[in-house]
């Protein structure tokens with residue numbers, strides 16, 4: 763086995779450790795949970811590093827050097843793969859997140875990193891990308907309170923507000939269309955098993971071949987398992 767791909771480079775690990783040391787967990791506590799911020803991060807910080815680094819190792823094998831990655835809704839959990847891409851594969855990494863306070867905290871802690879978080883809608887990202895990361899965005903209960911429960915098989919037919927549901931579904935489809943339109947082929951999408959349907963729908967509508975990886979990987983914060991979708995590969 764080529765050990766270069768089996769683990770992260772020491773430089774990546776140093777940067778990951780450094781940025782997690784510098785994060786303002788007080789500020790992040792208010793963003794990620796309603797109460798018990800300190801306890802939350804004491805429990806979650808280790809899994810963020812460990813599980814994020816595991817995904818980073820997998821991406822190291824899947825992505826080519828000097829490509830571009832669009833990270834939609836990227837936050838604390840995404841730091842290891844983003845750092846690996848920038849440091850080890852010389853890739854341009856563009857993380858977008860609509861939560862301004864989180865973007866400020868991440869950029870402050872990540873001053874030494876070769877990437878900057880943008881508090882701007884990812885739909886506005888410029889140019890093309892060969893990797894799209896969209897994890898726990900389309901099923902976010904805060905942003906899509908009427909659509910999200912259905913994603914998890916928890917909808918209530920008696921109380922579902924179909925007008926609001928339709929509006930949220932239009933927003934989700936528009937975001938997917940915008941981001942998928944920026945993806946070069948062959949390309950890679952990293953997403954959760956709950957969000958695969960939206961990517962698959964776009965591929966069917968556009969006659970684009972896709973292959974969903976069979977393996978699922980645990981995540982630290984939201985808990986939705988991650989998988990990879992290979993887009994537009996030749997047979």
Ligand SMILES: C[S@@+](CC[C@H](N)C(=O)[O-])C[C@H]1O[C@@H](n2cnc3c(N)ncnc32)[C@H](O)[C@@H]1O
Pocket residue numbers: 834835836837838839840858859860861882883884885897898899902905937981983984
């Ligand atoms: C539930 S959080 C998931 C955070 C992180 N991916 C994780 O798994 O821990 C959803 C994030 O998606 C972001 N988001 C939603 N729509 C977005 C958009 N159009 N552009 C950029 N970020 C977006 C929100 O601001 C929020 O930070």
